[in-house]
Amino acid sequence: MLVNGGGNLGDLYAGQQGTRLEILRSLRDNRIIQLPQSIHFANPENAQAMAQLISEHGGFELMVRERKSLRLAKDLLGLDATLSPDHALALGSLDGSHAPTRSVLWLARRPGDPEYVPYDEPSDARVTRMEWLEGVSDSERDWDRRGRLALRFNGAAKNRRLRGPESRLWKTRAAYRALSMTYPVLARRWVARGVGILTDAEVVITDKLHGHIMCVLLGKEHIVLDNSYGKVSGTLDAWTGTLPGVHRATDGRDAMEQAVAILESR
Template identity: 40%
Template sequence: MSEVVSSKALIAGLQEKIDTVVRPLIPEGRISLVDFPNYANVGDSAIWLGQIEFLRQRLGVTPSYGATIDSYSREALLAAAPDGPILINGGGNFGTIWPRHHDFILRLLREHPGRPMVLLPQSLHFDPPEAADEVARAMEKHGRFTMVVRDQKSLAFARQKFPCDVHLAPDMAFFIGATQPRRPKDNFLFLMRSDKEKVEGQEMPSIPEGGDVTDWLEESRRRLRISRWMGRLSGIMRGGNGRISAYNALALNRYWRGVEILSRGRVVITDRLHAHIMSTLLDIPHVALDNSYGKVGGFIEAWTKPYAGLRRATTMDEALAAGRTLLATMPQCAAR
């Protein structure tokens, strides 16, 4: 049986692993960080914040250029950062499930041949596997593409399919660090996927008294507009990059919305990878189920299995039973 560790110890260890793997991959020069996740999914905003914090802490830099898929411009990138690496936001969107992100990487490869490019930690899913052939050819032609993946399955696939350097590292959201949860109001919080990565046929049991079911794909547009403009203004007043500051403010707003949601339960039950990661950052005991293609389980096996507050399940009934055990035995539940 592997050693059981606290959230604090796990976070510190994973931050050092990220630093050991990722820092040497980023060459000198002005940094561009693209594919900002300007949508409601909290997990992708957590990744963005972790990447920004990593660059600040370990490299002492702020990106010179940032863009969403829709706002990206080759000309604007070259004007803001005529040299240096292009970093691509990490996550679980490279492959056939989320084709816009796949197509965006193809575009970057074609528009910046020979320029250092790093795909930050990702989970890969190509179905069928031959769907990766086009991007493999583009990587070979580009010549300076580096890929970081988050799990062993992605690592094996990437090393078989892609003509580039491939490395294994944890999710960048761990660079946010330990976060203080809010006061809970329910015994259980079920945060379950409602998108195309949901496991079909996964039946929700009768929700026990003191339970709540939700996802984190809805947000207040007004609150976001205020955050964006305050962030942009703050960045400009400090002489920094107004767009990056606006993106950071949006991501932080979404992250804290996720904290508020997760904090509602003394125990969280989820099939979202970043609900698992954020529950670990918050030190909230939780039960993890898998998503449609094994992303959650693969990540846990690679990095977070030792966390003392984690239990795993394959069905909702198993998850609820494990959650009741956590509620009865974990000191964090009583303390919160």
């Protein structure tokens, strides 16, 4: 079994971690490969509980994205993990030829996000503030017919398999196969949506790991701020920090000064 990668191995995201623990409990005869993750435990007892499940399972293999997570895997979970870049980098070069209509995009986490850092966003008319799922229209009107159908079927399937008289039908293998066919369609369109957001700005400031990675793939100059526990800076340290167009900042003022310098140099 392959478990999708991300930044949720630990105790910041109860839903994703709960699913991972349930897999360890219930699929004892399966080899489980956790695709590249970042590790963060605020409570050592939660790390101990996961380490116990991993030990009892005996077939759990872990890939991590930064050297800090590599150390935590050994120290907290008793695992010799594999260091691997985030698999979004496997998308390869993306088309960044769209003519921007904005000067600076501030793509960052909002208060309430467990990885939020208060970076004192600059009050500058040239800055457009956005989060991946906020400040952007989620209208289906810009999607093609196939994408709209996949989105609607995906939502309907997930709702029906959780409740209602038809829920048993949606727990069959055939239903799950049909549901799984929607994900590649949706994934391609979500990537296209992200590309559209990033290419619409001349310069991007972000504390989002995949905001940074997509800017790298687009060849777009951008300024990177860290998240609350260092997974973004860890990725730069291990893989991407020396690539062209990647700039680091320590706070909002520093980031904006660098963005203005880039704009004025053009």
